[in-house]
Amino acid sequence: MTERPVALVTGASRGVGAAVARALAPTHDLVLGGRDRAALDAVCAELPGARPWPVELTAVTASDVEAVDRLDRLDLLVHSAGVARIGDVGETPVEEWRRTFEVNLFAVAELTRLLLPALRAARGQVVLINSTSGQRVNAGWGAYAASKFALRAFADALRLEEHPNGVRVATVYPGRIATDMQKDVREQEGGDYDPSRYIAPESVAKAVLAAATATPDAQITEITIRPSASLPV
Ligand SMILES: NC(=O)c1ccc[n+]([C@@H]2O[C@H](COP(=O)([O-])OP(=O)(O)OC[C@H]3O[C@@H](n4cnc5c(N)ncnc54)[C@H](OP(=O)(O)O)[C@@H]3O)[C@@H](O)[C@H]2O)c1
Secondary structure, three states, X not given: OOOOOEEEEOOOOOHHHHHHHHHHOOOOEEEEEEOOHHHHHHXXXXXXXXXXXXXXXXXXXXXXXXXXXXXXXXXXXXXXXXXXXXXXXXXOOHHHHHHHHHHHXXXXXXXXXXXXXXXXXXXXXEEEEOOXXXXXXXXXXXXXXXXXXXXXXXXXXXXXXXXXXXXXXXXXXXXXXXXXXXXXXXXXXXXXXXXXXXXXXXXXXXXXHHHHOOOOOOOOOEXXXXXXXXXXX
């Protein structure tokens, strides 16, 4: 029997990461990263072939990665973990900038670096969940958008560097998604939360799947996905 491809998904305890895990489960063996062990166990219980990987990504080390069995080859790495605090530049202390960059950029860079040998061995793919805030910034979104602009630069550098090793890199840029993060953002904005106005996490997962299942002759580099309820700007 041939072995199934292996995917590691961060932020898989809820939101987009959990939806990506569900979308990949029929075809991939899964390693699911997050901090909330009970939530990870609940997602894994639904998905045969999924293993929990409880991890604080801002402190991820080589030992954390070595602790995962059978990770000498990795076909797919999906970075979905992220944080979003909004606030004007004048009201955002440096600690908030650091917290945002620690999760949205530095943790992604370090985890990717640690997993590159396994990705190269499998000629695998990296898919990064960015944001339309990584393409265009709005007032009040400086720290989050800066972290996502930086994430775009990271992805573009990685794609160029790893091309000779057969590793493909895709960035997905979603608009607002109906998850806990958006609930929290709407609270910070002082507005209502109406999930029907936002993209379903399952729809973002479909975009990830499109990139992840591209045939070897094709590299999908960028996908932008907006809520149908918003103007397509
Ligand atoms: N929601 C939106 O409107 C929206 C729009 C565009 C882009 N995005 C991007 O989409 C991605 C997923 O967002 P989401 O809406 O699914 O968010 P979410 O529902 O808030 O889930 C965030 C996930 O990230 C994990 N996480 C956060 N900090 C972590 C850390 N330090 N170490 C380990 N795991 C950590 C959480 O794990 P635990 O719960 O286990 O701690 C959780 O699984 C993010 O990169 C976000 O920037 C979201």
